[in-house]
Amino acid sequence: MASSIRVRATSNGDITEVQALIQHPMDTGLVKDPKGELIPAHYIQQLKFEWNGKDVFVADWGTAVSKDPYVKFSFKGAKKGDELKISWTDNKGGSDTTTAKIA
């Protein structure tokens, strides 16, 4: 199965810019389906970016993060070709992990 995580990490001198797009419904648990039944909450709670054995960026998310979440940040120290590990876990115990090469 294709990964739910799409990452672009580009190095520009000492700074690496990371953009990530994740496929996830991010259901709030407050919305009803067409039959009038509540769609249970299903959302990513934690998303981690790990480089060189260290968490460079950790996102804690609630239900107010949009469907198919997007996030962008930058960090210092990495070089081209380094690996960035990205992983998420959701409130139903689901998870996914991928690694991206910094370009």
Add this chain to the structure above:
Amino acid sequence: MTTTTGPVATRRLILQGAASVALLGLGNLPFTATSARAAANDKYPEEAFKQKNEADAIKALYGKTAEPSDKVKLDAPEIAENGGVVPVSVTTTLDKVSSISFLVAENPYALAASYKIAEGTIPAIANRLKMAKSTKLVAIVEADGKLYSATKEVKVTVGGCGG
């Protein structure tokens, strides 16, 4: 040997003293202490995300209050046509940033997202949030142990809670 026992014994005493002070401190502040620790370590801050209003969420997450600062720059559209996807970003010129959070005051649960910033990570984040209706948007930056905030009003044409 006698020359070394002296300093070692003193150091042990000091450590013991520090440890008991730390324990006492935690015992005295059961609620704020646990939430402050939750923000400091890797655990998901479940309680903070359950708070309905923004002040309670900030308190549950950080255990302190924020002061407005013009060093926190919050960027969001003035009018969001689709409340389901509102691009929001924050940057700051503050030093020693350890955390950045976004709160949407009028949402059923105010806290939207909270980010931990490691040393070497640049305190600038862009993400996309849902907004139930026109609302005040708050960004909190934790820098050098203190909280700073920026706010912005966002007008929402179609709320982000529709089915």
